[in-house]
Amino acid sequence: MKEIRKNGLFFTDIGERILVIFRKVLSELQKVDELVAAEQGLEIGKIHIGAYRTACTRFIPKIIRAMENQYPGLEIKLSEGSVDQVKEWLRSKYIDVGIIIPPDKDFDTVHLMKDQLIVLMHSSHPLYQKEIISIPDLQGEDILLGKGGYEVQVHDLFKKYNVTPHVRFEMEYIETGLSMIQEGLGITITTKKKYLVTARPSRFS
Incomplete structure (x- = not known):
């Protein structure tokens, strides 16, 4: 995927962009239309998400529904596993995006949410x-x-x-x-x- 900006042409990592959408959707689900409208280039294709069980039951379904509503041509695949499994999937590039806890210095991470x-x-x-x-x-x-x-x-x-x-x-x-x-x-x-x-x-x- 490519974008044109003031400093020229560069490639955008799709996993990083999906993480940005995740963070936005979690913070303001009621404004999904406005938030994802700014994200271009994800109308078609495939995204493979990996997440641990708690994430899958708590907020991943809402994220998937929001993304499918905005990008009906986007095929989303979900793999559920332990945190260690998700990390291994990221290392092997089996998945595009992984939901992990806590943040790991081995990966480029974007903070999604805090809990007590x-x-x-x-x-x-x-x-x-x-x-x-x-x-x-x-x-x-x-x-x-x-x-x-x-x-x-x-x-x-x-x-x-x-x-x-x-x-x-x-x-x-x-x-x-x-x-x-x-x-x-x-x-x-x-x-x-x-x-x-x-x-x-x-x-x-």
Whole structure:
């Protein structure tokens, strides 16, 4: 793909342009018509997107719908996998665009959104009444660690405070963690926009 600008002719990377659209769509979905109208040259062709499970369930469908509405001739393919798989797909050029967390210096990234990590626990837990929980508060607690892509951030957070997490179980799905919480088997750390409202969230300090 090519563009003409004041300094002459240059090639535009399609993956980078799609990421720009992603960011715009997420920030102002109600203005999709105006936002994507400024992006030219994507009327036809194929785009292969790779994303981890949480992204696929939370916002990728809205992005795909917005893009298909504006570019009916654009064929969009979606591959769902773990964060590590998405990174490998990017390295091998199997996909054009990848949604990953956290940002990786090995790739050219565009920030899409921020989320807040929260801890979920049973109402009988001693920390339940605390509005703000610090990482040192979780020393020795049984951690139910999800594999939705945030586990790297969780480990980095514990490392920052020189605390070793006691991971009792690792899970693929947040629903498993919530069921274990109901049985008092531990606590889980997830993102504010991901959890199901079946347990009281507390935020980290």
